[in-house]
Amino acid sequence: MxxxxxxxxxxxxxxxxxxxxxxxxxxxxxxxxxxxxxxxxxxxxxxxxxxxIIALYSATKQVTATAALQCIEDGLFELDTPVTQILPEIERVGVLESIDEDATPHTRPPRTPITVRDLLLHTSGFGYDMFDERLALLARSRPRTATPLRDSLFQPLLHDPGERWTYGMSMDWLGLVIAAVREQRLEDVLRTRIFEPCGMTDTSFxxxxxxxxxxxxxxxxxxxxxxxxxxxxxxETPEVDMGGQGLFGTVADYLAFLRLWLGNGAAPGGRVLRPETLAWATQAAPGVTVHPFASAIPALTRPVDLFPGRAKSWAISLLRLEEDLPGRRRAGSLSWAGLANVHFWVDRSSGIAAVWSAQLLPWFDDAAxxxxxxxxxxxxx
Incomplete structure (x- = not known):
């Protein structure tokens, strides 16, 4: 460089x-x-x-995923643990079948339970309204409440759990799962188990x-x-700590976090993840195919096709590139982004990780x- x-x-x-x-x-x-x-x-x-200090938006997700992997290491849940065993209220969520003209949704119970694995891999069926016209319609017609963030978690699923990859609110639910099993606010879990060991003094909800x-x-x-x-x-303090969004921090702090994934899970303040956990978490998830993104809310996102024509897969909450990009990152590199064009990647083969932040909407704005x-x-x- x-x-x-x-x-x-x-x-x-x-x-x-x-x-x-x-x-x-x-x-x-x-x-x-x-x-x-x-x-x-x-x-x-x-x-x-x-x-x-920048809004990390969905760059929050990989921090939450790291905390979930720690829970698995500690035996608090397993990948195939049904989320209902920890958060019974998720049973309120059904699979969307149709929407009336007055924006009344009709749902059915999911055929399979949502598991921790589904939340980590975005195969739960949860989507985002910015990418789906049906969810955008439901969001516009949702009545105002005193707890809008928490209420937004109960949007319907777009398909049955495990059926396919759909990017959405899975990690927000995973944040609630972590807080429940740790019996702490997610902020406190992340601070003591990730931020402090990594020396991330400027990152918080x-x-x-x-x-x-x-x-x-x-x-x-x-x-x-x-x-x-x-x-x-x-x-000053959010209504709820959303595991898929909501963290604020510095680029230097996020680089300190990425060093966990670049190396072997160790940090200056102690080990955060075991090397064997990183070894399987950075591999491609079998049968998970990443699809292009449509745009249902143009002010927030453009239509996006990540690395078109390139072989890619999905690891634990990260896009995995399966081939070298000439003059750029290597095969096996992991990456994702936050909505306001906060982009990061981890290239373990080259020994580098990087962050680029513009704090600009829409996602993948031409200049960005x-x-x-x-x-x-x-x-x-």
Whole structure:
């Protein structure tokens, strides 16, 4: 890697219209390069710093998956444990069969129970409204309640558990499973078992006042192409810790987390995962096929086909690439992203992991897609 090439790639993405980008590369032994370019917000000239706190969105999922693997190691549940044994309320969720004109859903009981494995592999049947028109319709018609996040967990399944891969709210339910078996708030589980061993001092579901000043606002692309920063602030303490979203942290912290998956599960503060756990968790899950994403809410996501034409599979909550990309990551690399274009990958063959964050919607915005591609090529230059 040439640091100058990485810096130029990040600056080029800012010059392409992204307000600010934080990006970093790490090896097993520590950060190799960390850079911030651009402004904290499109509305002011304050420069973006590398210690800016970003919304991780679905990059939260792999942290939750790690906590679930720890539960398996500790014998608290198994991959094929039915979730109803831990959270009986999940029985309220049925498989969607039809929707009336007034947005009343009709469901049936699932033919097979949802298991922990289903939640980890996204084969439970839970989807996301941003990718599915039916769920988007139900979300728009859902009555306002005092607990909107928790209520959103009870959306219907799009198919029977185990039938196929569908990306959605599985990891949010898994976060509730972990909290139940540990008899703790998910925040506390992650802090004591992952954040503290890894030295991740800036990652949390909570947003107390002292963290707000470092928060990087998420920008939305308007229909005219301009960008608008969000003025909304996350609550000091969330209604519920959602295991599939909701963490805030720094790029440096997330690189520290990725070193667990890059290496053998050890951290400066002690072992987080056993090497044998990592060995099977990073392999392709048999029979799981990753499909392209449609866009039911264009403000949040574009249609996305990840690595079209390339052989790929699914590991524990991560996309696995099954062939080398010339000038880029190697076969066996693991990756995923957060909605606001927070992208990361772990290339165990090359001994590097990386994070690229734009805090920009929609997912795979054209400028973000170009910037991410250029960053990756610079990392391997």
């Amino acid at each position: 040439r640091a100058g090439a990485v810096d130029r790639a990040v600056q080029d993405a800012v010059d392409d219209g992204i307000p600010g980008i934080i990006a970093g590369v790490t090896g097993v032994d520590g950060i190799q390069h960390l850079v911030a370019r651009g402004r904290r917000s499109a509305d002011d000239a304050e420069p973006l710093d590398v210690d800016g 909570d947003m107390p006042p002292e963290r707000v000043a470092r928060l990087v606002p998420v920008h939305r692309r308007r229909s005219d192409g301009s960008l608008r920063p969000s003025s909304a602030l996350p609550p 897609a170009r910037g991410l591609d250029a960053f990756e090529r610079a990392v391997y230059s």
